[in-house]
Amino acid sequence: MFDHLNGTGLDRRSFLRGSAMFAAAIGVAVIPAFAQKPEGEKKKDEPKDPFADGDKKDEKKLVDAEGREYRVCPQCAYNMYKQGRMWVCENCGYSYVE
Numbered sequence: 001m002f003d004h005l006n007g008t009g010l011d012r013r014s015f016l017r018g019s020a021m022f023a024a025a026i027g028v029a030v031i032p033a034f035a036q037k038p039e040g041e042k043k044k045d046e047p048k049d050p051f052a053d054g055d056k057k058d059e060k061k062l063v064d065a066e067g068r069e070y071r072v073c074p075q076c077a078y079n080m081y082k083q084g085r086m087w088v089c090e091n092c093g094y095s096y097v098e
Contacts, residue, residue: 049096049098064079068081069081069082071087073089073091073092073094074094075089075092075094076089076091076092076094078090078091078092079091080094080095082098085097085098086098
């Protein structure tokens with residue numbers, strides 16, 4: 001189709017190069033618009049203890065058949081046991097320091 005255009009110098013390689021430059025120019029023009037954060041948005045704080053909601057006194061402690069206290073893992077809903085100051089999930093390895 002483009003073989004019949006004389007004097008334009010348009011071949012497959014130059015067409016693809018021009019298309020890539022055009023796409024890059026559009027991308028550079030659009031990226032700053034998405035990079036700006038809304039003014040009302042706050043920075044995220046450090047991750048919090050998922051079990052720190054409310055008073056610890058009101059919580060019922062979960063105890064397994066062996067008498068050990070456990071919590072439910074927020075990742076996989078399996079049992080988490082305390083090792084020192086750290087709660088560790090037996091199934092997925094999710095852990096956090098209390």
